Amino acid sequence: MNPWVLAYEGFDPASEGLREALCTLGNGRFATRGATPDGRIRTPGTYQAGCYDRLASEVAGRTVVNEDLVNLPDWLPLTFATPGSDWFNPERADLLDYAQELDLRHGVLLRELRWRDEQGRVTRVRQRRLVSMADPALAALETTFTAENWSGPLRVRATLDGRVTNSGVARYRDLRGDHLTGHATGVQDALTWLTATTRSSRLTVALAARMDAPVPGSSSQELDRITTEHVLDVVEGTPVTLTKVVALLTSRDRAVHDPLSAALRRARLAAGFAELLDAHEAEWERLWERAGLDVDGPELSQIVHLHVFHLLQTLSPHTADLDAGVPARGLHGEAYRGHVFWDELFVLPWLNLRFPEISLGLLRYRWRRLPEARAAAREAGCEGAMFPWQSGSDGREETQTYHLNPDSGRWLPDVSHLQRHVGLAIAYNVWQYRLATGSMPPWCAELLLDIARFFASLAVLNPASGRYEIRGVMGPDEYHTAYPGAASPGLDNNAYTNVMTVWLLSRALELGEVGPEEAARWEDITRRMRVDFHDGVISQFTGYAELAELDWGRYKGVRRLDRALEADGDDVNRYQASKQADTLMLFYLLTADELLAILDRLGYPAEPGLIPRTITHYLDRTSHGSTLSAVVHAWVLARSDRARSWQFFAEALISDVHDVQGGTAAEGIHLGAMAGTLDMLQRCYLGLEPRPEGLHLNPLLPDRLGALSLPLLFRGLRLTIEADQESTRVNGIALPQGAGLTIIEEKMITIGGGGFGGRVGHHHDRLGPTVAPVTGFADNDPVLKVLEPEE
Template identity: 45%
Template sequence: MTTLHTGPSDDTTTGRTDAFTLSYSEFDPGEEGLRETLTSTGNGYLCTRGAAEWEDADGVHYPGTYVHGLYNRATTMLGGVPVHNEDLVNLPNWLPLKLRIGGAEVLRLAEVEILEYSHRVDLRSALMTRQIRFRDREGRETELVSRRFASMASMHHAYMEWTITPLNWSGQAEVVSALDGRVTNDGVPRYRQLESDHLRPGSTVFPHPEVMALKVRTRQSEVNIGVAARTLVSTGGRKRDVPRSDFRMADYIQQTLHVELERDVPTTIEKSVALFTSRDPATGDTLLRASRSAARSRPFGAAYAHHRESWERLWQACDLHVFGDDEAQHLLRVHISHILQTCSHNTADLDAGVPARGINGEAYRGHVFWDELFVFPFLTFRLPAVTRSLLMYRYRRQSEARVAAATAGYEGFMFPWQSGSLGTEQTQELHLNPMSGRWDIDLSHNQRHVSAAIFYNVWQYITLTEDTMFLEFRGAEMMLGIARFWSSIAHYSPERQRYEIHGVMGPDEYHEKYPGASEGGLRNNAYTNVFVAWICDIAAHLLDLLPAPQAGAVRARLELRDDEIERWKDMSRRMFVPFHDGIISQFEGYEDLDELDWNSYRAEYGNIQRLDRILKAEGDTPDRYKLAKQADAVMLFFLFSDDELRRVFTRLGYGFADDAAQRTIDYYDQRTSHGSTLSYITHAGVLARFDPDSSWDRFKVALGSDVNDIQGGTTREGIHMGVMSGTVDLIQRFYAGMRVENGMLQIHPNLPRDIDGVSFNMTYLRSPLTVTVMQDSVTVHHRDGVIDSTPVHVCVAGQERMVAVGGEETFSLT
């Protein structure tokens, strides 16, 4: 079972006590995969799963190391049909440290008697620790403490330290330290019929008596990876020279260290690793670069102190407090730790997007979806340079988005639903249904709304940061190219005198087409059409925000025509939105579908989150029913305020009643299976305005979804970045009620009764702020210390004030 330390816990690495620990007190083979994900060690560049370093990949353990943005493409023949897949590559395993006592077999947990066991991660610094006391078959009792981290201060480095103490014996032991390039992508069972061998052997070398290095190359993308490790032995803080036996092959290299151990005397084994790829700047030969870097690396203690200082600065910017709910407080810190392991300041110089499942597992093949929509609100208020970098991932792939649009018969930029290395569409054409064992046709590439999300992300980044340089030289071009795509995919209906969009899917994902239809896609998905109306209004006036020379340059790069801008203006007033019974229809024709007998399916299957798999396994299809995997039309109320939506609907000539949000949300709440954990985020967010207590119930489900693995095994394949980021966003944007509108920071709290308040640090217009929202008051503190800080205009529940640099303002809510 998971032990969530929400009270004081002893941290033997620092002597301090706090609640920043996620720990497990016994070894459980059935949960080991989940724990490996949750105790990963990452720094925004690389991430390694929390697998025990003495274990190989098997049905229980799965070592995996991944570098942000490093992919390889492979082809599998299924029934004579070539199936192409691009994966975030599992890189050479740098972990192996294996213990052999008195010539016996190498230590395996399954082959010894475990007397004491602890497996924990310090969230303050993503330091993973295993502490075990075991008895082997010869009756020898040994204590082994293993610590490791991926350096946040030196992003190409990772460190491991063993402390071995014989408790009732003395004698000879061997420690095997290795680098293993014989790995494959084998972490997701449903992918195992597909090609998973992505690495080509390169070379191995011992450049120094204490250093070994390995080089491999990805088979298709031709990226060179160099990994080197230095292994040292010490006792009582003094380095020991020990005999070493070397062995190497083209894709595997090891040193065996022969160590004399003395009863009750701790001996330390330290392994320092450097990893470089040919995608990294100033690298050259990756084998040479890694070898030199490993040889020069700091000792474990000094490296950890440097690493921890970097994490402390991140926590100063990113920590968040919930008063009155210790469990929520703890889980939010688990989430923040994992967000920063995937996207930190080390990510800012990479050409990488936001993998939906982080970089500690292989689910979704490491692809970039629309989940960045849920991630950016956390990052932009704290690490805006990282958001900018992640947006540049999209900008650099505009040419592929343009080709994709043209190939489909459209103009502008049509970004893929699943993106990898090049920005081409990586969505599978076939998807394995684990319940039926069949490969079904996958039509989810029709989720064109990913391009709308990218437009939204760019606009939100510019609004929150006022980064005019990005708008002028990158953002405007991307936004207008996306608007051009929506203009070309829409067509004008003379009968309705409105614009329509056909052949797309909404976020729901259960509805891929109409029942019995031969072609994929739906007509007039409401989420898409309303979003496009909003996009077209902004795009039509975007050039007016730019200086004339830059506006002209953007026009020239896009070869933008005046008639396009006029069409955008018209679309912002004439998009068609379907309704039924006064409710926004998920798509045109939704009201004609059958109602599902929800009670019957719950009684038969229990967990019906993945109704699509259940129905297809029965020979049925979700296309026939009024249901949803996750929030679709409801997403509109998650992204936009009521005032903003009212402006859009009014401009379109539709009414927007005061209860429009609540009626629409209630309707779909009864028809949504929440097959994606993002759905709990969305519903918690939209409920916060008129039912904060019910919202908090949904929030708590989302908050525990990864730690508790509520989808029955998915977290072991990688964290859910959207959910983890979304929970933090819910605190700031929905419970604190914080938005940037009308040129000011607006706060309209919706705190649930279950908590006393929240507090968080953020940056707005380069000004560092601490916002504290309690049940009866809001305090905004302007933390001085930034050179170009300025006073901040704040509006709390209708009360407007300027918060001076270094000043503080308290607003009463009574």
């Protein structure tokens, strides 16, 4: 197995959707699914970050409006035909060989096949595809034909197709997906072009294509499709190549007069495939220098590389300058309509220590929607900023009001907009960015403070108990939307929401930017927030202990209990059953010391064993209906049950490659879970914790992980960490076994644990990872060297 190549043998229509998602190519600005350029069983998808449109549909007798990340015109189509044969498509072809490879290091998709037509003529076809990381407006498809046992004319047809719709998710197909209208096509200076406009957002998209071929072609156009046909004179055994170079521009792009003229100019000036490939590969090499994450074993390495690859295809340095958030399914498909949820909570901690400029751009996406969040808070009778559970173009709440249960076929009310905790995720990311970079731009502080004001206004003092309560919300669990038989949705005192509110208000107070009256109330909330307990564990919400126990044997292996129970005429709200981590998210975001300090401050001194008991209680009652669930459980078990932690980590690693959720990966990769596995390696297993005083390191690698090596960027310092079960090196220098390390902002290092304390001075000579390790540490302060801050 090549750890840098995802390879498939044979053409398998049943798995084509999964291949398309996993073989998506992108550059952070736009991405194209790995659909075949030919054939009928294909779900083409090209999506540009932030390009949304709204349409109204009739659902269950109601008019509902949904916003989608728009499927843009398809630039891929290219097929061919030998004399007297039909146009090639893989479903009907006599395929002698068929293979597809995704080159993860260089961002190239390769397809090779051998086709025998009805007359016995055999043609070898080799295709290479890229979506340029060097020029984020360009994509290219190179096709080489070799006639193995014949000579003669070979027809090749290449198309720009505007007839696409948002139809990539089966359960959405009763809803409108015809977002493109106003199509136009044309030819200019041998370039073909196509334009279209989104129906409600009125965004214009333009594609221009240049065919680099040994002979000129002829064009035919329709209103929403334009085709170029070339007739190649092939000679037995002699390869002949043509390349389709495409430029994609929209009215969201900067520094353009209009999308069409810009697309035509970019396509005209674009280099040939070889030069495009060289520049593209050079950019990927630069990305891997910063994003590299090396582990032992080819299978594990391959999946780690795949996750890094897809993360950077969705969120690259090109994204930093865009007005775009973190789509939960990447730019890889139409599940969740391309919306932005809370997945950035799992993504930004990884980016912060490698690409902080991307993190800052993603936080700016939230800040630009602060006026909309403030308006939503006012409408709800609250202060501050209330961010939506699902966000898209302008920051309005995009959560659907009805959703289809595919198990029962019924459309059901959806109240998941009550997941107010999305604001806590945004605030947490602001603070983590500050810890990782040492920077808090004023607009980031504004963002955090307004979110704090919202949650402070949600907290209402109950005179009877003397405690502040937050009522009528949903937690991360998502199964529990209301109390059994209740007339209105929402739950009271979700532990995750309440505790993280205390955490947030404490951080906001540290900024020292609120008035004395507001500060006094926030301080009071941090001492008197309500948290419920039962049977020696933290209760997920008030009343949780009164819920029934589920017959788990009956629903063994069922991940989406909500759908299964509703189809059976039951309601998951009745049971102590969770879709994913909820209360356990506290152990994911906070250290044990942080959590216990908050509980103690609230007057809930923890009984011995509170944390392990709570983990066990909810682990036994979780169906893992989300790919994020395995990530969180792997994290919270990492130091108490290493074997089980590894099992969850392994599931999270393969969740998309093996499609463990049963068909969902074909609709788009799970970006949060992919980033979460990388963060497990980067922060959890290495014990990396950005703190106000510096970056703390306390490795404890799983036995099955082997060695781990990665570069980091912390407050301007370039670091290389290498670790295994026996030793840890920072920039090539070995740390004492069992020692902790804190890298101080003022270029100082502290070593703690194992008897090695003290502060360590910084030597100004630079140290690379190849320098010989320092050995023979004594009890006196050792001297370590770290890299200077970047200029």
